[in-house]
Structure formats: C-alpha cells, structure tokens
Amino acid sequence: MNETPLLRAERLGKVYPDGQVNALVEVTLSIRCGEYVALMGASGSGKSTLLNLLGALDRPTSGEVYFDNRPLSQIDDPDGFRSKKIGFVFQSFFLLPTLTALENVQIPMFEGSLGARQRAAKAADLLDLVGMKDRAGHRPGHLSVGQRQRVAVARALANDPVLLLADEPTGNLDSHSAAAVLDLFDHLHRDKGMTIVLVTHGQEVAERAERIVRLRDGRICADERRLAQAARQAAATS
Amino acid sequence: MRFHQFILKNVFQRKARSALTMLGVGIAVMAVVALVGIADGFERSFRELYERRGVDLLVVRAGSSEHLSSSVPQQVGKQIGKLPGVRAVSPGLMDVVSFEQANLTSVLLQGWTADSFLFDNLTILDGRRLRADDDAGVMLGTILARNLGKHAGEKLEIANGSFEIVGIYESFNPLENGSAVMLISSLQILMDRPNQVTGFQVVLDDAPDKRASIERVRHDINALRSPQGRPWGIAATPTRDYVRGTSQIRMAEAMAWMTSIIALIIGIVGVLNTMIMSVFERTREIGILRAIGWRKSRVVRLILYESLLLSVVGAVAGIGSAVLLTYALTWWPMVNGLIRGDVAPAVMIQGFFIALAVGLLGGAYPAYRGAHLLPTEALRHE
Numbered sequence: 001m002n003e004t005p006l007l008r009a010e011r012l013g014k015v016y017p018d019g020q021v022n023a024l025v026e027v028t029l030s031i032r033c034g035e036y037v038a039l040m041g042a043s044g045s046g047k048s049t050l051l052n053l054l055g056a057l058d059r060p061t062s063g064e065v066y067f068d069n070r071p072l073s074q075i076d077d078p079d080g081f082r083s084k085k086i087g088f089v090f091q092s093f094f095l096l097p098t099l100t101a102l103e104n105v106q107i108p109m110f111e112g113s114l115g116a117r118q119r120a121a122k123a124a125d126l127l128d129l130v131g132m133k134d135r136a137g138h139r140p141g142h143l144s145v146g147q148r149q150r151v152a153v154a155r156a157l158a159n160d161p162v163l164l165l166a167d168e169p170t171g172n173l174d175s176h177s178a179a180a181v182l183d184l185f186d187h188l189h190r191d192k193g194m195t196i197v198l199v200t201h202g203q204e205v206a207e208r209a210e211r212i213v214r215l216r217d218g219r220i221c222a223d224e225r226r227l228a229q230a231a232r233q234a235a236a237t238s
Numbered sequence: 239m240r241f242h243q244f245i246l247k248n249v250f251q252r253k254a255r256s257a258l259t260m261l262g263v264g265i266a267v268m269a270v271v272a273l274v275g276i277a278d279g280f281e282r283s284f285r286e287l288y289e290r291r292g293v294d295l296l297v298v299r300a301g302s303s304e305h306l307s308s309s310v311p312q313q314v315g316k317q318i319g320k321l322p323g324v325r326a327v328s329p330g331l332m333d334v335v336s337f338e339q340a341n342l343t344s345v346l347l348q349g350w351t352a353d354s355f356l357f358d359n360l361t362i363l364d365g366r367r368l369r370a371d372d373d374a375g376v377m378l379g380t381i382l383a384r385n386l387g388k389h390a391g392e393k394l395e396i397a398n399g400s401f402e403i404v405g406i407y408e409s410f411n412p413l414e415n416g417s418a419v420m421l422i423s424s425l426q427i428l429m430d431r432p433n434q435v436t437g438f439q440v441v442l443d444d445a446p447d448k449r450a451s452i453e454r455v456r457h458d459i460n461a462l463r464s465p466q467g468r469p470w471g472i473a474a475t476p477t478r479d480y481v482r483g484t485s486q487i488r489m490a491e492a493m494a495w496m497t498s499i500i501a502l503i504i505g506i507v508g509v510l511n512t513m514i515m516s517v518f519e520r521t522r523e524i525g526i527l528r529a530i531g532w533r534k535s536r537v538v539r540l541i542l543y544e545s546l547l548l549s550v551v552g553a554v555a556g557i558g559s560a561v562l563l564t565y566a567l568t569w570w571p572m573v574n575g576l577i578r579g580d581v582a583p584a585v586m587i588q589g590f591f592i593a594l595a596v597g598l599l600g601g602a603y604p605a606y607r608g609a610h611l612l613p614t615e616a617l618r619h620e
Contacts (some may be wrong), residue, residue, distance in 0.1 A: 025301070050609050057529055057613045057614050058612070058614045061605060064450065077533070079528065079531055079532065079534065080531065080533060081534070082529070082531040083530065083531020086531075088529055090526075090617070093528075094526040094617070096526070098247050098251045099244075099247065102239075102246075103239045107527065107532075108530040108531055110241055110244075110530075110532070110536065111531050111532060111536065115462060116239065116240045120239065140577040155530065156530075157529065180299070207316070
C-alpha cells in the first residue's frame with residue numbers, strides 16, 4: 001500500500017449555526033492512498049459531517065483538510081475538484097428518477113471532456129463493472145434498491161475518481177443487496193486500488209474495511225487498523 | 239446523452255407544469271405580437287395609402303397631429319399646384335361616421351374631387367366611378383359594402399343625408415376598403431365645412447435628388463400666403479414623417495405597448511413562478527448534481543436553458559396564435575378594414591426576442607438560487 005496520505009484532516013471542527021451544535025471537535029485523521037476506511041459511530045456522532053468535509057461538500061468551521069497535501073480551502077474550483085477526484089455514494093442513492101441507469105451514470109461526465117458517444121460507452125462499461133449492463137435502459141423506479149445502489153456506485157466512478165466516499169451505502173438495502181454492494185467495494189479497493197471511506201453504523205459492514213475509525217460526540221474515540229480481508233481469509237483458512 | 243437532451247427531459251417529463259408555463263408565455267407573446275402587430279399594421283396601412291400613390295408631401299394645418307381636426311381653405315390647393323416641381327395636388331376632406339344598424343361606429347368617409355388622381359388606384363367591382371355631377375352619390379369600399387350588405391344602385395343614409403351608391407371599389411389598402419368616398423363638395427355640405435379641406439396630397443415631379451426636391455417644395459408650401467398677405471398656417475410634411483406623427487397611430491402604438499407590457503409582466507411572473515417552484519421541488523436533485531461535481535455555472539445554464547426552452551415553445555405558439563387571431567379579426571364586421579390580416583415579420587421577431595427576455599428574466603433568480611444551494615443542505619431537503 002502507498003504510505004503517502006491521500007487525505008489528512010487536521011484539528012477539524014464543525015459547528016452548525018442553527019442550535020450551535022458541535023458536530024466535530026478537533027478531529028485529526030490521515031488516510032493513505034488505497035486505504036479502505038470505515039467511519040463508525042452512533043447517529044449524531046459526526047461521521048457524516050466528517051465525510052462531507054473530507055469530500056469538500058462542506059467547509060469546516062476550524063481546521064483544514066488536505067488532499068494530496070493540498071489544503072481544500074485553497075482550491076479555486078471545489079466543484080471541479082470534486083468532479084475529478086471524488087466519487088460519492090449516498091444511502092438514498094439519489095439517482096435522477098427521469099433518467100435511465102445509463103443516463104444517470106453519464107451525469108457527472110458532463111463536467112469532463114468526453115463526447116456524447118464516449119460518455120455513453122463509458123457509462124455502459126461502468127454498468128457492466130457493477131453488473132447492471134442488462135438494466136441500462138431502466139429508470140430507477142423500475143430497479144430494485146440493490147440495483148439502484150449499484151447504479152449509484154457506477155455513477156460515482158464516472159470520472160475515474162481516486163477517492164470513493166460512501167455515506168451509509170447499505171443503510172437502505174437488504175442483506176443480500178448489501179453484500180453485493182460491499183463485494184463491489186472490495187473489488188474496487190483490492191483490484192483497482194481505490195481509496196474508500198465508508199460511513200456506517202453496522203459492525204458487519206465496517207469489518208469489510210481494513211481500518212475502523214470510531215467517532216463519539218464529534219471526536220475520534222478509536223482508530224483500529226485491521227488486516228485486509230484477503231489476509232483475514234488467508235489467516236482463517238491456514 | 240447530451241446536455242440538451244437532459245434539459246428536454248426535465249421540461250417534457252413535467253408535462254402539466256411545463257404546458258401551463260408555455261401557455262402563459264404563449265398568451266403573453268400572442269398579446270404582444272397581436273397588439274403591436276395591429277398597431278404596426280395600422281401605421282403601414284396609413285402610410286401605404288399615400289406611398290402607393292406616390293404622394294410625397296401631405297399638407298395640413300400647422301401643429302395638427304390629429305388628422306381629422308385639420309382644416310385648411312381649399313383655395314390653398316391652387317397655389318400649391320402652381321409651385322415649381324409639383325406634378326399633382328389632390329384636396330381631401332375626411333370625417334368619421336357611424337352606421338348604428340350595422341354596428342359600425344368609426345367608418346372613414348372621404349371627400350375627393352372628381353378628377354383626383356386618388357381614384358386611379360381603385361378598381362371598380364360594381365357600378366361606376368363618381369362623376370363631377372354625383373352630388374348625392376357615394377362609392378363604398380368592398381369591406382364596408384360587405385358589412386353594410388349594400389350593392390351599387392342602392393340607397394344609403396349617411397349622417398342624415400340620403401346617397402345613392404354609384405359603385406363598389408376595391409383598393410390595395412384595407413383601410414380604404416372599409417371606407418366610403420364621395421365628392422368633396424358633397425362632404426363639405428354634409429359636414430358643414432364649406433370650402434374647407436382636411437389637407438392636400440402632393441405628388442412631385444421626378445427629380446434626380448428627390449429628397450432635396452421634397453425639402454425645397456416643402457419650404458415653398460410653408461411659405462405660401464393668403465391674398466391678404468397673411469401666412470396660411472399650414473405645414474407640409476413628408477409622408478413617412480406625417481404618418482409617424484399622426485396622433486391616432488401614436489396612441490394605438492402606445493396602447494399596444496402598454497397592454498403588452500402588462501401581458502409581459504404576467505408572462506415573466508408565470509415563468510418565474512414555474513422555475514422557482516421547479517428549483518424548490520428539485521432542491522435535492524440540484525444538491526446531487528452539485529455534490530457529484532457540477533459547477534454552479536452548469537446549474538445556472540441548466541435552469542436558464544429550461545426556462546428559455548419553455549419561453550421559446552411558448553413564443554412559437556404565441557406568434558402562431560397572434561397571426562391567426564389577427565387574420566380572424568379582419569372578418570369581424572366592427573373592425574371594418576382597420577386591421578390588416580398580416581403581421582409584419584419584424585413584429586414576430588420582436589415577439590420572439592421578447593419571449594427570450596421573458597425566459598431569461600423569469601429564470602435568472604431561480605438559476606441563481608439553484609446554483610447557490612449548498613450541496614449538503616440540498617441533500618438533506620425533504
């Protein structure tokens with residue numbers, strides 16, 4: 001694994017003005033390139049807030065996030081940065097209901113330089129990657145929740161991001177669909193070397209990651225590095 | 239998928255709301271194009287009356303922008319006719335009468351001399367042309383004859399006078415087709431305006447520099463004096479300037495624009511309402527687009543293009559409706575030739591660009607609001 005930190009959060013704080021809620025307090029965290037990290041905690045522990053700050057979706061009240069040693073606060077075009085570097089997967093999928101799966105996957109590519117045909121071809125490849133090629137022409141309303149989440153993963157990969165951020169990606173899925181999505185994450189991490197940060201409050205989901213960071217009341221209370229799944233499986237069979 | 243396909247899907251998959259907005263814009267554009275088109279057509283008809291006959295100058299009472307109230311002694315015509323460069327002069331007296339039984343309230347009645355060159359452009363469809371001894375004779379334009387249900391040889395009561403319809407004519411001009419012509423002497427008696435005319439239509443000789451010729455004759459006419467050496471108080475004006483300055487046309491244009499502005503405000507509010515509701519409904523969707531990396535500028539373009547698309551479709555429907563409406567109005571008896579059946583292409587283009595402005599103005603604030611939504615807040619929106 002590459003030891004260079006891809007993401008570094010330093011003394012990160014976030015206060016929401018409505019109600020003066022301290023969502024994050026002095027959080028310092030470093031995530032290496034190619035690492036698979038699960039952020040765990042109860043509701044209101046600050047894990048989604050931390051994910052939003054790491055993904056440049058929100059700005060911290062204090063502290064700084066560094067991406068490749070570059071402070072996010074000094075990036076001129078955070079939207080363009082997000083588009084190129086980060087893929088997002090949400091608990092509620094957030095697919096556009098009027099578009100087909102193939103079209104949904106193409107939406108992030110509008111900010112890139114690909115032509116219409118190239119976008120469609122790439123979207124088809126990505127749907128193939130997530131096992132959804134045969135459902136490319138279906139709208140989200142005609143897909144199962146598990147299938148929708150796989151389309152959402154394909155959309156997150158549209159611009160070849162180096163970082164995949166997933167907020168409770170299995171929260172709305174049955175166990176079978178959840179396993180399929182997590183298998184997909186394993187594949188992206190193991191075979192594509194993708195850095196993944198995943199928010200969950202499920203222990204079973206978190207155990208798929210090689211590192212579990214636990215939050216409580218906006219602070220990191222535990223940071224547990226684990227063996228990679230492949231190593232765990234090897235250890236179990238030996 | 240291309241960006242414009244995404245926009246088309248957004249607009250056409252919200253059928254009811256999009257249709258209502260297009261309808262709102264369409265009605266606003268129809269009002270603008272029809273009203274401005276009618277006012278413009280009125281001006282064109284009026285100008286055509288003179289230009290098609292080669293009239294270079296119109297002479298009326300100085301300072302009179304109200305065509306009908308102008309009053310000039312008829313004898314001035316002889317002086318004008320003797321000026322160098324003047325080929326022909328035709329005195330004209332105009333008044334407006336009503337035919338209550340036919341529900342016609344503003345029928346133009348014109349008085350010409352029997353030898354006037356103004357008759358040359360009329361095609362006699364029934365009966366004959368007025369002669370110098372037709373003191374109780376009148377000619378009707380085709381539209382007026384149709385609206386009155388009259389034919390040549392029949393009697394017609396005009397302002398308590400009884401006249402014989404000697405002929406039915408067709409002019410190149412709808413305004414003239416909705417009017418009646420009698421001898422100027424008859425009209426002077428009927429309206430109790432002895433020896434008075436509304437003005438003179440003056441045709442000049444061909445000249446290499448027509449503009450200079452017009453200017454010279456104009457100066458000469460304005461300088462004419464009565465036998466007592468007093469100025470006549472008349473003003474000669476080039477045809478185009480005269481028509482533009484006519485109070486009825488200015489009023490018609492002002493009314494058209496005032497009504498149009500109200501229609502436009504309604505259109506803008508309609509688009510604004512639709513787009514702001516659309517942005518509100520799609521807060522989460524916009525949040526997703528922003529979260530996955532769409533720049534603010536692309537969100538602005540998305541909303542503005544949707545707004546423009548609604549306006550353009552509305553404009554096309556509105557312009558088409560205005561053309562049909564204007565044509566249909568010419569068949570309404572009360573209109574009686576006051577409205578041309580055609581709308582000038584320039585007015586249609588104007589209507590189209592106004593619709594684009596409606597789309598831009600109506601979409602601007604929603605676009606700004608949509609683009610400045612914070613992704614995290616937008617994603618939390620229920």
